[in-house]
Amino acid sequence: MLNEAVDALAINPDGHYVDATYGRGGHSRLILERLSPQGRLTVFDKDPQAVAQAQALAASDARVSVRHEGFAHLGELGEATVQGVLMDLGVSSPQIDDPERGFSFRHDGPLDMRMDTTRGQSVAQWLETAEVTILAEVIREYGEERFAKQVAAAIDRRRQERGHFRTTRELAEVVAGAVKTREPGKDPATRTFQAFRIFINAELEELQQALEASLHVLSPEGRLVVISFHSLEDRMVKQFMARHSRAVVDRRVPFMEPGAMPFTGVSRVMPSKAEVAGNPRSRSSVMRVAVRTEAVA
Template sequence: MSVSRESAVQTSPHVTVLLDEAVDGLAIKPHGTYVDGTFGRGGHSRRVLEHLGADGRLIALDRDMAAIRAADSIRDARFTIVHSHFAAMADVLADMHIQKVDGVLLDLGISSPQIDEGERGFSFRFDGPLDMRMDQSRGQTAAEFIASTTEQELMGVIKEYGEERFAKQIARAIIAQRAGGVVISTTGQLAKIVAGAVPKVEPGQDPATRTFQALRIFLNQELEELSLILPQCMSVLAPQGRLAVISFHSLEDRIVKRFIRAEQDRDDLPANFPVLAKDLPQPRLKMVGKAIRPGEAEIKRNPRSRSAVLRVAERTAIQ
């Protein structure tokens, strides 16, 4: 009996990464108002609700309709779910007449259900439609992008967002297949083309890993979304409000780290510039502890948590 590639792969239940560390980092006030910018399957949201009092409030956002459906299981008057990308957080809060919040949590990246549902097209482990959209109700699919892009643009995407050293060879192979009349519409097709174009890969890593990651980040504008949401956090966080961000990619973590540092050290004047200390720009954020990574036990329990990095910062009263 033949077994399909999809059915042969065992799916993984969604395990919330750095659950206790992220929620503890928010230093939740029982009467506070909080935002979970990436609901996913609700692990962080449920834990936040456990810490809130009767008049606390949690607003969660997600652009994945599967996540919105998962939120239906939370029957709690303190909880509101909104179908939206998190870069629209300020508008969402304004529509709800919320001016300030006591904490914002962002769990970046992709959830296990999204990876394990072959029809979503996120994983090369399943031969499914080449989609890769977080929000399947809008936007261009990976197949549509590949069908219309240029070799130069494709190479740039794979190199920049996947940090793939064989980006030129991969882009050339994809465009060559397209020029030969091949319609690249499934994950299996793309993975096979990439494997044939990559001379060698790191032990234990599929040759398509970086290319799939790059296309997903690019199509969903993940880095752009992150760059848009961070300044909004400054405007909506109340003094002593906390920002907690879990990153899974070096490019994401770099953006978060640089943003916090820039808000913490706003003095960009030359070293010997004649100015009084009281007149120097004061920090609007202060780092809370050091970056946190999963321990060995969590990585063993959930290997997908291996690359996670949590950074926490607290809003000061400086405007």
């Protein structure tokens, strides 16, 4: 939803916009096409490879500034200084397609899964000491896997019998043996890999911080545009936008007018049939849009 997302930002050519997940830079380049020489674009990304590409863009375009950090730092941009924030959540295609990053169960590679490979624990390192109860909780909560206990137990048995996990194939094979049934066309390891990736990168915690920060940085009439790819993310975004766009009446003084809410114009956009046909990974995407009201917190 490249064009739909940038269209939803309703670009003011002289405005300041944020691409909170630079990735391959597709959204950023389209935003820049719609900005005047006075416009500005700030990009965030934790992935060193994405940051290197963004820095190359910034070297040739003075309107671009790059931050090598997660979008949880969005609030540092200052109150009401931004006219639009775009978040394209989840893992990017280059990350999935590169076996060395360890995100995919379809390619054998190091069991890493970190968005930022310069810091933090890899999944392999975490699995060395994670307790079975914690494994089951992570798989159940972040992967919505109904066989979470069985997968956790299988991982623990494998550790005791053959030592620590090192590759994605080793993990995928163990998970496949523990997940007895799966939806047609879905690999048994899908939910467990998703769970470990979300956990190791603290993705949901960062998303919550970034959503709250958007209330602070967006100027009146500014747009928040979020593209999600699975139910955990989308549920958070949906509930956040709904919570901040619903009129609240003080029951102690019911005759008073409802208080002004931070968001209005909340909407949902699904990918077109043409996009899904050309990019099957987009089939699970959902885009939600909210407009900042005049009341800035």
